[in-house]
């Protein structure tokens with residue numbers, strides 16, 4: 778998919794219009810601020826260290842190149858011209874090339890109004906285009922919002938590794954979820 782390509786728009790439950798589009802270079806500083814805001818709020822994701830601008834440049838360069846070559850799905854959400862979230866589906870390799878790993882985050886202040894739901898639905902549509910048949914993801918057992926969202930969209934918990942994560946001295950189970958795309 779072309780950098781910045783428009784995908785579709787919809788209205789969130791709080792009335793705000795949301796645009797879904799491919800990521801682009803000019804998202805760099807917003808994305809850096811976004812990942813670091815997730816680290817700061819101690820979001821239930823694996824990233825625990827803030828990123829530098831150089832690290833973000835390398836990460837975004839690879840993301841844009843993969844998306845351009847249809848090797849990965851990445852969809853940015855935008856509200857009032859501001860980048861507010863990203864969903865990715867990264868295909869596995871070899872005999873699991875029909876499996877994609879999903880990751881998603883929405884900026885604090887834009888959650889619980891259905892944006893994540895629409896982002897995942899669109900990511901699933903795009904993933905089919907790449908030949909993805911199964912989507913898997915990992916989630917902290919304590920991430921009740923994410924668990925609710927994934928279950929609502931038909932993801933099933935297929936495994937659990939107890940005490941896989943340890944944050945601030947507390948253990949958290951890792952839940953593995955999967956969905957077969959129809």
Ligand SMILES: CC(C)(COP(=O)(O)OP(=O)(O)OC[C@H]1O[C@@H](n2cnc3c(N)ncnc32)[C@H](O)[C@@H]1OP(=O)(O)O)[C@@H](O)C(=O)NCCC(=O)NCCS
Nearest residue numbers: 820881882883888889890891892893894916921922923925
């Ligand atoms: C998880 C995340 C991506 C969801 O995005 P979102 O835009 O808030 O998602 P939606 O609004 O579509 O759905 C959230 C749902 O969780 C529900 N919810 C919120 N808090 C909840 C809780 N404590 N327990 C159960 N459900 C909860 C909401 O009511 C909503 O459900 P509904 O649509 O049936 O009413 C977003 O909250 C986020 O980025 N969190 C921080 C990063 C993160 O956790 N990423 C996922 C890692 S696996």
